[in-house]
Amino acid sequence: MTTVIDGKQVAASVIDAVKTATAALEKNTGVKTGLAVVIVGDDPASHTYVGAKGRMAKECGFNSIQHTLPAETTQAELAKLVATLNEDASIHGILVQLPLPKHLNAEAIIQSIRPDKDVDGLHVVNAGKLATGDLATGLISCTPAGAMLVVRRVHGEDLSGLNAVVIGRSNLFGKPMAQLLLHANATVTTAHSRTKDLATVARNADILVAAVGRPEMVKADWVKPGATVIDVGINRIAAPERGEGKSRLVGDVAFAEAGEVAAVITPVPGGVGPMTIAMLMANTSIAAHRAAGQTPPKF
Ligand SMILES: NC(=O)C1=CN([C@@H]2O[C@H](COP(=O)(O)OP(=O)(O)OC[C@H]3O[C@@H](n4cnc5c(N)ncnc54)[C@H](OP(=O)(O)O)[C@@H]3O)[C@@H](O)[C@H]2O)C=CC1
Numbered sequence: 546m547t548t549v550i551d552g553k554q555v556a557a558s559v560i561d562a563v564k565t566a567t568a569a570l571e572k573n574t575g576v577k578t579g580l581a582v583v584i585v586g587d588d589p590a591s592h593t594y595v596g597a598k599g600r601m602a603k604e605c606g607f608n609s610i611q612h613t614l615p616a617e618t619t620q621a622e623l624a625k626l627v628a629t630l631n632e633d634a635s636i637h638g639i640l641v642q643l644p645l646p647k648h649l650n651a652e653a654i655i656q657s658i659r660p661d662k663d664v665d666g667l668h669v670v671n672a673g674k675l676a677t678g679d680l681a682t683g684l685i686s687c688t689p690a691g692a693m694l695v696v697r698r699v700h701g702e703d704l705s706g707l708n709a710v711v712i713g714r715s716n717l718f719g720k721p722m723a724q725l726l727l728h729a730n731a732t733v734t735t736a737h738s739r740t741k742d743l744a745t746v747a748r749n750a751d752i753l754v755a756a757v758g759r760p761e762m763v764k765a766d767w768v769k770p771g772a773t774v775i776d777v778g779i780n781r782i783a784a785p786e787r788g789e790g791k792s793r794l795v796g797d798v799a800f801a802e803a804g805e806v807a808a809v810i811t812p813v814p815g816g817v818g819p820m821t822i823a824m825l826m827a828n829t830s831i832a833a834h835r836a837a838g839q840t841p842p843k844f
């Protein structure tokens with residue numbers, strides 16, 4: 546029997562904990578947790594995600610602010626907004642939705658966010674803390690933190706003796722995911738577009754994580770029988786069977802066939818995606834607790 550992880554349910558338990566912590570923080574210190582999400586341009590998928598983040602932030606009891614800037618915003622204008630949010634004591638978390646329009650230097654913007662407000666965990670200070678094993682004082686990228694929550698629920702805190710393979714090496718996901726698994730004592734392989742014989746590498750994994758951006762690339766024969774498969778990919782593909790011009794979301798894993806071989810698998814949608822948003826709320830709550838001089842709960 547394969548266990549299909551209900552990401553919405555795991556996310557709901559995190560959101561519940563964030564709600565409780567947020568209310569307690571406000572009661573004890575008067576600090577209302579604040580999250581600012583910045584979106585530039587009109588990419589429809591980005592607007593969908595940002596809308597979901599705003600709704601969730603309100604549900605958590607946050608002061609939720611969204612800045613929607615036109616596609617032709619200049620680097621200086623965006624930098625000025627980030628500087629204002631950096632100085633704003635009512636804002637504890639700043640998220641600049643990626644990708645930014647091509648004429649903007651996203652890396653420069655990310656590095657200009659105050660590390661203690663960088664709820665995406667992308668600032669070099671936060672990436673460096675994770676890399677050096679300081680998980681207690683930094684902020685960890687939301688998607689790997691969410692994926693790790695599933696891994697912990699299935700395998701516990703200690704992954705000693707388990708082989709983990711992460712396909713993808715981005716700063717947003719692959720690298721921090723590999724570091725979190727390593728920190729939990731897994732034996733970690735990071736695979737990418739230059740990896741030779743990827744199927745064989747993947748089949749060695751007790752924990753297989755796919756974050757590539759290629760629809761249904763991971764097939765049944767890439768999966769070790771009994772493995773845990775975490776599908777991070779979000780790909781929108783044409784679905785003519787649903788009607789003309791319709792589309793649907795699929796992951797990087799061929800869910801139906803891989804699910805026959807895996808012991809545990811996360812679906813798309815309804816897997817890692819909802820957990821990403823939940824961990825963004827958790828990071829914002831952590832940042833607010835630290836700003837108020839309180840010890841944040843462990844989410
Ligand atoms: N669920 C969620 O909340 C989130 C989902 N995502 C999704 O996760 C996926 C990955 O995102 P992200 O890490 O930002 O993407 P990137 O495009 O930054 O990275 C993709 C990685 O996959 C590797 N890759 C590409 N093609 C192949 C291939 N044929 N074989 C092996 N490796 C390959 C690349 O290798 P190389 O480095 O060599 O080019 C790269 O390291 C996307 O589908 C994205 O939408 C992302 C963030 C959040």
Ligand SMILES: Nc1nc(=O)c2c([nH]1)NC[C@@H]1CN(c3ccc(C(=O)N[C@@H](CCC(=O)O)C(=O)O)cc3)C=[N+]21
Nearest residue numbers: 594641642643644665687779814815816818819821822
């Ligand atoms: N600065 C920044 N940080 C990010 O973390 C970030 C980003 N930019 N840009 C884009 C990616 C992608 N991402 C997702 C979040 C939630 C879902 C999610 O909730 N997905 C739902 C489905 C949503 C739908 O139906 O479209 C699910 O998987 O069930 C997906 C993808 C965060 N990202």
